[in-house]
Amino acid sequence: MFRPLFALLRRDLTLALRRPQDALTVVGFFVVVVALFPLGIGPDPEFLRSLAPGVLWVAALLAVMLSLERLFSDDYRDGTLEQLLLVPEPMGLLVLTKIFAHWLITGLPLVLISPLLALQLNLRPDEIATLMLALLIGTPILSLIGAIGAALTLGLRGGGVLIALLILPLYAPPLILGAGAVDAVMHGSSAQAHLSLLGAMMVFALFATPWATAAAVRIMLD
Amino acid sequence: MADREFRAVDLAAERGERLLFEDLQFTLSPGQLLQISGRNGCGKTSLLRILSGLSRPTAGEVYWGDEPIRSVDGGTGSCLGYLGHQNALKEDMTAEENILIAGRLGGGRPERETVLAMLESLGLAGYEDLPVRFLSQGQKRRVALARLLLQPRALLILDEPYAALDVQVIQVLRGAIEAHLARRGMIVITTHQAVDIDGDCRNLHLG
Structure with missing residues (x-):
């Protein structure tokens, strides 16, 4: 049962390695957006520090959003998505595998590079640790929810903009909780409540969204 | 190969508002080939997508043995290749x-x-x-x-397999198709080219 899923994961990772520019543009976007903020609002370290959680989270979810369009569109265009529907495994699991690969390629690099940008915005080590943990739990949620939007806009013209309109409102809860976790540490309280809720949200998304995405793919390929 | 029949019952499909075909039926037994012919735009590809479970017919049902093709154990892809x-x-x-x-x-x-x-x-x-x-x-x-x-796979569904192939490869493919039929496999094929195949062949004309 897991061999086909593993084959799919390996295929997606191999393809990403052969076209590294796709993953690099997402990280690049994240870095550039965060780097623009100090230029726009001035170099006051305390002010930047208070803005940092929100800035980093908004930049991260925009970066993930940017990468979503490619999640299914390449497979859709060359016909492999159609063949995936004929693979004798539950489509929900195949979709989940693709989302996991997508997260490894786009979400995980954002988590790994975030401490560097957090330093630039003057966050302290314990705040940086919380930020990384929140992003580690939060970016999979972004990929999971975003996959529904990516599936629903398959084959539509201007799909990218439509994904943003469909999905960005749904990103509000992880944004509030993720940025809130870092804020809480900043103000001397514990981030545990925020992180627990974020974790609960991830578990829920993990179980619910792959099936919704699979149904959307089926409908769009009908 | 599973000795199951592949059946289409009262199939209808429409694209946009236009009816492509209706009341279409056939039964394919192991070892048989069904060639679907018809002019461009008469719904050959739509029919094949319905047969392979990728699209839903407007009416009717496709059966693999006694089960509807979209709810076969192990998924549609366990019995057919498209x-x-x-x-x-x-x-x-x-x-x-x-x-x-x-x-x-x-x-x-x-x-x-x-x-x-x-x-x-x-x-x-x-x-x-x-x-x-x-x-x-x-x-x-x-x-x-x-x-x-x-x-x-027991059933192969081929949409214009000869397109863009040269003569030698068409002969190789013909051999593969005949071997598949000899193993009691089934084939549904659309083509504009007449290629003689030894075996139990049937024709279905659309439009």
Whole structure:
């Protein structure tokens, strides 16, 4: 049962390695957006520090959003998505595998590079640790929810903009909780409540969204 | 091969507002080939997509044995293989990788030697290590055919398999189709080219 899923994961990772520019543009976007903020609002370290959680989270979810369009569109265009529907495994699991690969390629690099940008915005080590943990739990949620939007806009013209309109409102809860976790540490309280809720949200998304995405793919390929 | 019949009952399909066909039925037994003919736009591809469970018919049902094709145990893909207009190949991967991955996705354990032998029989020896984007249209089509022929499925659904193929490869494909029928497999095919196939062949004219 897991061999086909593993084959799919390996295929997606191999393809990403052969076209590294796709993953690099997402990280690049994240870095550039965060780097623009100090230029726009001035170099006051305390002010930047208070803005940092929100800035980093908004930049991260925009970066993930940017990468979503490619999640299914390449497979859709060359016909492999159609063949995936004929693979004798539950489509929900195949979709989940693709989302996991997508997260490894786009979400995980954002988590790994975030401490560097957090330093630039003057966050302290314990705040940086919380930020990384929140992003580690939060970016999979972004990929999971975003996959529904990516599936629903398959084959539509201007799909990218439509994904943003469909999905960005749904990103509000992880944004509030993720940025809130870092804020809480900043103000001397514990981030545990925020992180627990974020974790609960991830578990829920993990179980619910792959099936919704699979149904959307089926409908769009009908 | 499972000795199950493949049946279409009262199928109807429409595209936009236009009715493509209605009350279409046929029964295909193991070892039989069904050739679907008709002019452009009469719904051949729509029919094949319905038969392979990718699209829903407007009315009617497709059965694999006694089960509707969309609710077969293990998924539609466990009983049939489908080759559409698109070759479904990853351009950044080699022919060999494409076929091996498709085999593993289908739940098999494809051997490298079998894949290379199949590629060679389709005249692709020496091209197996090249990313697919460097191959010509006809060569890509051959890789897609090799992938399909290596998957052990009882029913093969082929949409214009001869398109872009040269005469020698058409003969190889003909041999593969006849071998599949001899193993009591089933085939549904659309084509504009008349290729004689030895075996139990039926015709269905649309439109």
